[in-house]
Amino acid sequence: MPRPLLVLPLLLTGLLGLWLARGVLLRWRDLKAARTYELVVEQRPLLLRAGGVVVCGMGVTALTVALALGGRGVLGDAEARVVAAGPGSAPGAAVPAVDAVKPVAVAAPSAVASPSAPAAAPVQFKSVGKPADGELLEGAVAGPDGRPRAVRVWLPAQYKEDQQARFPVIVLHAGGARTTADTELPDVFDGVASAVKLGRARPFVVVAPESPTGTAKPCDLVAAAPQAIADDAALRAAVGAAFRTLPAGPGGWAVLGVEGGAPCAAAAALARPDLYGAAAAVSGRFDAAALAQAGAAAPGTDPAKLLLATAKRDKDGQEAAHRLQTALKAGQGRAAQAQVKLSEVVEDYSAERERLRLVRVAVQYLAESLAHPAG
Structure with missing residues (x-):
């Protein structure tokens, strides 16, 4: 030859x-x-x-x-x-x-x-619905284990109205295994959109990655071992390449977890404040000792910013939030510097209505926290 x-x-x-x-x-x-x-x-x-x-x-x-x-x-x-x-x-x-x-x-x-070239290929997101006056798209992005997983991205109505604007991002965690948060909480995008309509928050792009397998409640494992949280670089790169979002990092990215997904949000805020500017954990139950330990060794220089929101009738949730706040205040290193806020006043005629209002409160907190970063 x-x-x-x-x-x-x-x-x-x-x-x-x-x-x-x-x-x-x-x-x-x-x-x-x-x-x-x-x-x-x-x-x-x-x-x-x-x-x-x-x-x-x-x-x-x-x-x-x-x-x-x-x-x-x-x-x-x-x-x-x-x-x-x-x-x-x-x-x-x-x-x-x-x-x-x-x-x-x-x-x-x-x-x-050259071997990195296949990973750099743009992810194709396809429209799968139009909830809350926005548009929901889905694509396949490699997870921390290298396997493809579904990632859903909700674009607010304002995304198409201003073709030059870039939007902050909320990473929305699911509570169950091998699912996205919007399938567990169909009204979650309504809560995000209502915060914008009422003038309490700027529009967000919401990213809902599929949760991993291995346990029925992945966020319980994450909360018990927050140090294992990886920088989900593939997710951040795929979203940044496909959509007009603010640069990935604490200046434009936040985390939200509702009910079963709340421990994931709290763990991300406390363990990786260098990646997320703020987090909101709604109606969650937490491993306070493990989270305080993770917060003590968090990278970066800015303090973690975390909202723990529960309904007025959710006494168990309020006790869990207070235990976490107390553990962080008594913690070592960076844990004691964490800025933790509690919200316990939401009350409505049904659990669904309370959840929608709690999401609205959480989105308002995230918008305010990203607009006024810790100095």
């Missing part, structure tokens, strides 16, 4: 091997983390990728040997021309022939950054 035809398969095989090796490393880290928290993780994808790396390595070796053997004729011809031309013309004749062989040796290292 001519040498130029060998170079292309060598590069493609090398790129594929690097991409698979990167996947093996990521899944190995996820497997170790999952075993730490006694989660069930399927090992088959890791083994398949490892096998792929071995196959690619064998292919690269075979192609490199074939390329080296094929290049001897070229180099030998160049040396013959040097001898025939004499000592005076040797440098000029030899350099072109040797340079023609060198790119083959350096081609593989130059492609190290």
Whole structure:
């Protein structure tokens, strides 16, 4: 086979091997983390990728040997021309022939950054409904474990009205496994929209990622081990690339959790104030000691900002909120600096109406907190 035809398969095989090796490393880290928290993780994808790396390595070796053997004729011809031309013309004749062989040796290292290209591909979001006068879209984004998961994005009515505006983001956590928060709480977008209509908040883009498996209540696990919260870079990058949102970070991104999703919101606020500017946990139950410990070692310099909102009739929820507030005040390090607010005055004729009003209060708090960051 001519040498130029060998170079292309060598590069493609090398790129594929690097991409698979990167996947093996990521899944190995996820497997170790999952075993730490006694989660069930399927090992088959890791083994398949490892096998792929071995196959690619064998292919690269075979192609490199074939390329080296094929290049001897070229180099030998160049040396013959040097001898025939004499000592005076040797440098000029030899350099072109040797340079023609060198790119083959350096081609593989130059492609190290290429395996990240598939992850950078834009996510396609498709419309699935129009709740609360806005638009709901859904796409597939890689989760912290590398597997695709559903991510729903709600765009407020104002998103189409102003084509130049960029919007802050609320990450909305679900309480159940393998679901999005809007499927558990169909009226949650109505609560967000009503806060805007009443002039209590600016419009938000709401992002509802599908919750992980491994336990019936993922947020209980997160609240018990907040240090395990990962920077969901894939989610932030996908949303930022597809929609007109404020830059990902504490200046424009907040977190909301209702009922079963409340512990996730509290954990995100206390453990990662460098990622989220504020969080609201509505009608939640919390592991106060674990959250206080996570808040003590939080990165960044700004204090965590957290709203704990419960209905007036929810006495158990109020007790849980007070225990968390007390634990944070008595905590060490950054935990004692957390700015925690309580809301316990919402009262209405039904639990659904109270939940809608609590979401409205939470969105108002998030809007005010992002508009006035801690200094």
